[in-house]
Amino acid sequence: MNPHASDPAAVLWDMDGTLIDSEPYWIAAEKALATRFGVDWTDEDGLELVGQALPYSAAVLASRGVDLPEVEIIEFLLSSVAADVTERVPWQEDARALLTEVVSAGIPCALVTMSYARLAAAFQARAPEAFQVVVSGDEVERGKPDPEAYLLAASRLGVEIDRCVAIEDSRAGVRSAVASGARTLAVRRLTPVERIEGVSRVRSFEGVDLGTIREIAAGRVIDELDDIDD
Known part of the structure; x- marks a missing residue:
């Protein structure tokens, strides 16, 4: 046309x-990673990162106590959410x-x-x-x-x-x-x-x-x- x-x-x-x-996927991935390092991470924390660039989100998680290089934080989040989206596009x-x-x-x-x-x-x-x-x-x-x-x-x-x-x-x-x-x-x-x-x-x-x-x-x-x- x-x-x-x-x-x-x-x-x-x-x-x-x-x-x-997909934001619930991101927040779930952030919570899973935070839990691994004994870091409290709430839905409200996740909402603060909505729309932000991944390096920014990774830096926030690292500052809260996720003891990984930022590139590894990004990789974890991406892999988790990509698997969820591949299984079901919400x-x-x-x-x-x-x-x-x-x-x-x-x-x-x-x-x-x-x-x-x-x-x-x-x-x-x-x-x-x-x-x-x-x-x-x-x-x-x-x-x-x-x-x-x-x-x-x-x-x-x-x-x-x-x-x-x-x-x-x-x-x-x-x-x-x-x-x-x-x-x-x-x-x-x-x-x-x-x-x-x-x-x-x-x-x-x-x-x-x-x-x-x-x-x-x-x-x-x-x-x-x-x-x-x-």
Whole structure:
């Protein structure tokens, strides 16, 4: 299908939390590793790491008492979560429906994740036609909230970042998308979504469709969270 004249140049998707409900996998892996070293690690601790680059998460775990080199912490987390995702991809069904609609309209899509290539590939294998470009956390020098990953995705797609819509769920991810210059849509998942000028915020993707994406690309700002996340 040929893209509509009002379509964004591309839609850039975060993975963990936004497209798949994998954050519980990450938190479970963090807890398992922390337990090995007698470190208390709660769900709240895990939520603090949502959307962060893996080296950052590894450094936090190490600072709390996980006595391993950061590269080994990252390897443990990746191996655990990749095995879980390979066994079962926990789709966020509202995001899956929106992704299907965007892809069916012929709009280029990129996956922009702080997970490393191994995990991104495990997910992409379940949606092989969806993403023309994948940018993973091990391909960038500066992870989210730095804009590098989003700028790299737009560059690889050959489009201007300010004509793209980025879809995120975490504080770090939203800040990364905004800093890149992309129009940004934030969905409320496990953590609050802060109010940032120009960022659209929704409770879920129920009721969000291709028309909504086109409006956001054109500059409309939607905010469904002004009563709960400020």
